[in-house]
Amino acid sequence: MKQQKYAKLKILALLAATYAFAKFQGGFASWFLFYSCLTLVIYVLLTYLLMFATLDVTRSVNRDRLQDGEDVTVTLRIKRKIWFPLGWNMVVEPLPGKLAGYYEPHRQLLFPWFRRELVVHYVIPRVPRGNYQLTDCVVTAGDYFGFVQRKKTFPLRNEFLVYPAYRQLTHWSAGDGRISGSMNVSHRWSDDxxxxxxxxxxxxxxxxxxxxxxxxxxxxxxxxxxxxHQATNQVIFFLDASLESYQRRNPELFELAVKLTASLVYYASRMQYPYGLIAHEQKRIAIPPGNTQTHFFRTFDQLARIMPEGITPFAQAVGREALELPLGLTLAVITPVLHKRLITSLAQLNRTGRNVHLFWVHDQPRIGEEEQRALLWLSGQQVSCEAIHPAQYEQLKRIGGV
Known part of the structure; x- marks a missing residue:
């Protein structure tokens, strides 16, 4: 700011000095020098007044729905109402908070010259799962001689969702051949x-x-x-999103839980099983069973946004929610914990006629004795159990079965 203040004083002092020189010295050369400086002052003044009065900035993204790891292409359009070259522009695009630690904000210096419209493209590479918002665009402008400089923030807003990556499972024994629930379905493999x-x-x-x-x-x-009415498989997914379950754990463990849920949802959708989703984040997420394209995107929208911020203990949420569901459903429970209360609740639900399938996500090199005993006891209670490690998930194609 001081530099800009001194620059304005310098150009005014230069104009005053050339005027005084022309007044006392006289002659063509001295007055030519004064009028040249006067032209420069008028140009700087017009640049200062019009640099943002004639400027309009818009932003667009190439897609508002992506998958984990894909690139986002952002396009900025900077339009001016007049063609006269007023000066240069510096565009700064702040990144969303989740990406601030990964990449630097996009900065680009532009010289419009006589062009009325400039188009800027930049790429945000390998965007992880989440809900992202691109907000204000900051544009700095100045004249070509460096006398004046101004900054303006353009209030823009663009939002896009990044869906979790999923694997295309070829088999899931918990959903194959088990008749659960009875409902009208719009799709029939055949009419009996x-x-x-x-x-x-x-x-x-x-x-x-x-x-x-x-x-x-x-x-x-x-x-x-x-x-x-046609009997059909119905699956309700319980995703653990409680803060307590993921504290002091690798943050990637929650991403593994979300990706696993997305893979199971995709399998259920492909097999025409009605499915729903229940999770307790800061607010309760409850999607009733369905199997349409709209239902699929609604479920994946929630999986893109969800974060481990729930305050309700997961065992309490499962016990309360599952008892309100009808008998005969398949309950797919995805969690990184094996607490005694949760284990007891799952065994009780299985005894009351629900088909419970537990997916325990972990990052341990070897499963501890306590966890092994818990999984063996649940298996003895007819609860299907799967321990999923990040390395195992990368090769995952079949769940259960021979």
């Missing part, structure tokens, strides 16, 4: 003729194979077969 329980009026969108031709031939209009 023996499951027809009656006929109803034809509705727009009914398939030709569903029309009951004998009933329609009686002259009462088109009739459609009405089938019994």
């Amino acid at each position: 003729v023996a499951a027809v329980r009656g006929v109803r009026e034809y509705q727009r969108g009914d398939r030709l194979s569903q029309i009951h031709w004998k009933a329609s031939a009686r002259g009462l209009g088109l009739k459609t077969k009405e089938f019994e």
